Amino acid sequence: MIEYFLAPGSVPFTVALLVMAGLFVFELVALFKGFGINEAVDDFIVSSVDMPDEVFDFGDLSTGETASGLEGSGSPDGGSMIGRLLAWLYIGRVPVLMVLVVFLMVFGLTGLIGQSILRQTVGMAVPGVIAAPAVFFLTLPLVRWCTGGLARILPKEETSAVSTATFIGKTAVIVGGNARHGLPAQARLSDRFRTTHYVMVEPEEDDQVLEQGSLVLLVRRINGRFTAIPNPNAALVAESDH
Template sequence: MDWIGAPGNQPFVVALLVMFGLTAVEVIALLVGFSLNDMVDEFVVPHTELDAPDVDGPGHASHGLDSVSVEGPGMVARFLAWLYIGRVPVLMVLIVLLTVFGLCGLIGQGILKSLTGFNAPGIVAAPLVLVASLPIVRACTAGLHSILPQDESNAVDPSTFVGRTATITNGTARTGLPADARLRDQFGTEHHVLVEPEEAGQTFAAGTLVLLVRQVGAGRFSAIPNPNDALIDTE
């Protein structure tokens, strides 16, 4: 335990602690009807300007930045797409990155300690481990992309969700306390957003069909009870 707290190990220990913290926050959020994962995705992904095709499909190589076709601001967008951001939830990618970085760092420092009797300084080890971790992170996120439902990983402009119907899926939505809801966009792609009643004092239980009337934040909308069955979005 003393070795884990050694100065050279601090960046990796902190990364693992942050990973555990993010995981705990997401679990707690889901229990009360939020989805931190979806909220982060709806805010971050549209701002990356990524066009993320299936890079492992026909006509694409399975590795390397050149295998990703991205309409975005240069190498930053290409790098984010290489890590599958836009196809795998952003928070999930971050948790994978922190986990791989932390574990690789501690394992590497342990090997170095057993061979030389000392740890590398954190300021030297951290950048080296980060670079070495990226291919592993990419392999992990590629694996996640292959098993995640793809219709929940495609991001569009959230403002286009206004006027569409959604179904409350988890928790009870109250004013100031939104709940997770599922909807389909104009292409038939499924998304999850946070929904709260437009009218104060109103509540929406799980299974309630609502109409989104206003965007109130990143991935967060106010809604009214669906006024007409003909408005149900079935694309």
């Protein structure tokens, strides 16, 4: 049995399952230690990748329509190619690390089962360097199906993964120095789950300076960063203070 898992054609899939197990243990340890590893990874992804403005909302699950009127089999618009792929895998509805665990599990099991079938039917397995890319692409629709199911059954408050497009119109506090045009600074805000996020912000106007500690209103998202204006309404308070 061990020889089967360590055979050249099986190694990529065995490694994937081992990484999955290690990641699962790491998440458990982080959970017991109180580290918000899921939130940190989700924030990093949505801040670093140009995600689509539209994130699927499932609406009526019995009809397959999303709340926004899009079909569940459709693709989100906007964002970079990588961002659209991540949204297609329901990142933004399911925590990134959970999607990664699902991918590693499906990839590893699909590869090992496929190689086993080949050995039993034709007497040989496909070399790992050929099998791994093929299984990778075969795995993606299965991963999407699994993560789509998770997104349907997970209560919305169970995941803090949100589209950065939802930050537009929110207030934030500049915390990473003064922000100038072309020289963004870090700002802090909270989403509807009361999870704190850090985003890069620069002024909407070229000659404006947003000073550290000032309250600003996020108005646009361009290439993974936000433009902002000084808080126009004294009645608005920092989202991070809610």
